[in-house]
Amino acid sequence: MGGLFDGTPWERPVTCAECGRPLEACRCPRDARGDLKRPQDQPARVHRERRSGGKTVTVVSGIDSVATDLEALLKELKSCLGAGGTVKDGRIEIQGDHRDRVAAILREKGYPAKAAGG
Ligand SMILES: [Zn+2]
Incomplete structure (x- = not known):
């Protein structure tokens, strides 16, 4: 007898839908639930x-x-900005006013970043 879910849609997928590699070899970014989260799936907000x-x-x-x-x-x-900074509560904090440059750098890296606030 095979496994209960063999050959059914409930069988776990063994390859990544994004890169096609076996899940153990997949290095695609994923969130805590294991869902794909590419840079373009992470709209960043940059404010002062x-x-x-x-x-x-x-x-x-x-x-x-x-x-x-x-x-x-x-x-x-x-290193791009020559400024200090830290990661705090899941947010990145950079010392000084670099809002527009930070948004531009993030967009270059594929994050749909938006400058927000005054
Ligand atoms: Zn992958």
């Missing part, structure tokens, strides 16, 4: 926040922290 002491930080939200390595992305943004 004023901190106490009058400092401005540029905040990136909306990027899936499981599908995307936020620390690696932060590192790239920091």
Whole structure:
């Protein structure tokens, strides 16, 4: 006797719909539920926040922290911008006002990034 779901639609797919590789070999970005989350599926929002002491930080939200390595992305943004930053609560924070450049860099990487707020 075979497995209960053999040959039925309930059998788990063994290859990735995106890259066609077996799921164990697939390196496509996925969220916590295991659903495909490519950069173009992660609409990022870039806005500025004023901190106490009058400092401005540029905040990136909306990027899936499981599908995307936020620390690696932060590192790239920091070296592009020559600014400091951190990952906090699933958001990227860059010191200073870099909203438009951050949105442009993210769009170059395939994220549909939008500059938001004042
Ligand atoms: Zn894949």
